[in-house]
Amino acid sequence: MNNRGIGDWIHRRRIKSAGRVAVISAAGELTYDAWADRIDRLADALARRGVRQGDRVAYLGENHPSFLEALFAVGSLGAVFVPLNTRLAPPEIAFALNDSGSTVLLASVTMEPLAVSGSRGTGVGLLALVQDGTPVPAERQEGDLPALAYEELMLSGEPVRPDVAVDLEDLAIILYTSGTTGKPKGAMLTHGNLTWNSFNVITDFDIMSDSVALMIAPMFHVASLGMGVLPTLLKGGTLVLEPRFEPGRVLELIERHRATFISGVPTTYQLLAEHPNWESADISSLRQLTCGGSAVPLRVLEAYEKKGLSFTNGYGMTETSPGATTLPARYSRAKQGSAGLPQFHTFVRIVDPMGEVCAPGEVGEIQVQGPNVIKAYWNRPEATVDSFVVAEDGSWLKTGDMGYQDEEGFVFISDRLKDMIISGGENIYPAQVEQEISQLDGVAAVAVIGVPDEKWGEVPRAVIVVRDGHELTEEQVIGHLNGKLARYKIPKSVVFTEEMPRTASGKIRKPDLRKKFG
Template structure:
């Protein structure tokens, strides 16, 4: 039997680096690769005892922890499909995921018990296991594993077999399940190893949730593939993140612009030892100049990138050396991935021409779970994934994002790409977040508005924005109104849910 899937990784790590530190979690609890692999084998044996077999869905609702990863790899050993659930979902949304994937087993952290009970009450009925010790009459995962005998639970898995179903954020309707194969997850990890130069001595701080594919596919998996160390955090708090960097000698960190801004604004920023940091990756949106400046003052540069769930999720990355020379770009295609720009008829567009970004490569998913029509619509006749994003490639092959096709604003017949305006507005002192949307207008059809979050000590209004943009962009691109809000609605990956904003302000 030749096992090609990710389920084989930890058995190989147990042979190659058994005593190497694999995971750090909580207040200094540690797990070696031998312990990680043994725990995964026990999970596989337990899942099989619970009736899980090849192709069955194993759902997980919980924060970053060794349990999360052991359940994922344990399911993979059986040829089962891992389904991580966004911890922010409401009971009806959880119910949709469980029903859609047909979960055989649901494992969840105790704090989500009420949500699970409400979700289960609406229809789906998987076998439910809580993490931790549980109770005498309902033993939890920890207690069940302590009495589980390891056996050879692994089955033959190919790279084409499904490994996970990741549900999209649902910004355009009910969440769709993107099926990611073992090959998809293997190739995205290899892309990261190559383009981010991941090495076995790295220590990666995971402050973003593993249920999001960026943290999983481009954060945890390449680190585990290389036998490096993961420091797992249940959530993000800027002061604690800084402390963990210093405490554990963190070399790798990934986040979104807001994450990095909050760390730079923290009182401990100037005194924290950041000398071990080597690799900072940022997604979600372009890094504003003020954040670049703050980190460059500490000798740090970013690798920015672009991707989506359907690409597992990485499509491009911008090397730190090009951060300034290609500021605003999301970089070059990953090593084993290709990107092109096409017009509305599918014809390739020359350098600097704006069109739809299309992606091809072994990290691109085969389709949506039980949605053949949506899958067919997502691909071109020659097999390229249609991202729905607008962008262009410069003469050197670097990709620039112009916005979503559905987010493009047409004002008086002129196309306005929100990303262009958002990058500029992010440079205004005191602005911590910004989204530009189109609002209906009797004269122009629609006009741009800027929805912002700002620091408590800052004052930013419509006049501020209009004065700042005067002479920088065409007048029709200047927002006609600025609304300051306490918080921008975001997906788990940090992307602004513009559909929510349009519902609020555009009617």
């Protein structure tokens, strides 16, 4: 047996950290040794039900220990974990399940309707429901789909460590990103990608064995998983899992558990600072605040500085597992607005349209290289080719983001080559939204742009040209999208115009739209 992947991490902690609390949640506390037994049981139960090396197992649910039990159990079998965004609509869930070829779906009982409807017509042959206080009947049928309680499934296995060889180059996770062409892409994260990203975080963020990480962002996002969960467990620290973000409760949990680490987006920290309990809350245990998605606004920065805290900002993407750059807390003022320096084991360069490395201060495309960078997309060879460039010093990921480095190597994001919108930390690609809106009979042309929003940073706005002889309202457009797209992707406003600004080749000029309607 020679498991070099992340699936063996908790087993290796079984003795090293025996008796130490690994995870705290509404379900209680689990020590590393007790948790390792549960993970081994789940792996054995899945193997008894036919899960083999390379098979895909999906998970749909909020932050819960079972999410990580599934991740590590699946990894110990050499199978592939497919976490699903709980905010997706049934057709989006179905696409991910079909595209990945998942055969098992583990889901929170609160997600049961979405899990059942999203599984129809897919290759999923077993649904296991995770419950916390909500009883789940013994094995039953959901239509043609066998369903049972997650605990029943897990306890049907023996606490036996799987005898499977797993290498760092083997696939660990398929994470679906919003697609620029309307179809999500499955980023293929290997055990090595996730391990090296954890090394980066431990090195740059000073994660310690006594770290207590309060995870308030969903683990189906790579930022939460890669920048908080996995590095903390690798070091033998403790996770506190919250199923959803509630500012008042977060402040309470920081104090109760003496949390040392939280991670979020600017909106997260703004809502905490605006809560009535902010001034009286004891958050003196915090040592590390990490923020991604965009730079921390000055007013938020100042609110935390008054409590003696500063931020570690950063930049990355699913394809980098997710870290690419980190702005150390000591530079949060001096380099405000910067995405920071390349992470310790990662390389970043800025190139011009000819592929030449830009001089300091010169804007170009940001490209990333390192052992934390994926090599391919699942079932998308054309996307893989388009997303990488091979140079004399190896392959570089083309991020599609524009920026520059200053004389000291700090990276600044200046614009997006792609049209991606980041709303409250969620990535939205307009093409997918435009594709759905264009199905309306009255739409002659549509473009979706991002507009500033005080709470979410930016939100989508649809700009529409109505066909002659037709009428269309904002309510009709938004109503058409309900149930087809995740709610965060649905435009918060719709404006109508008589014509779209276009290039000579007929492409819509979105910069002109942003200037007029943004």
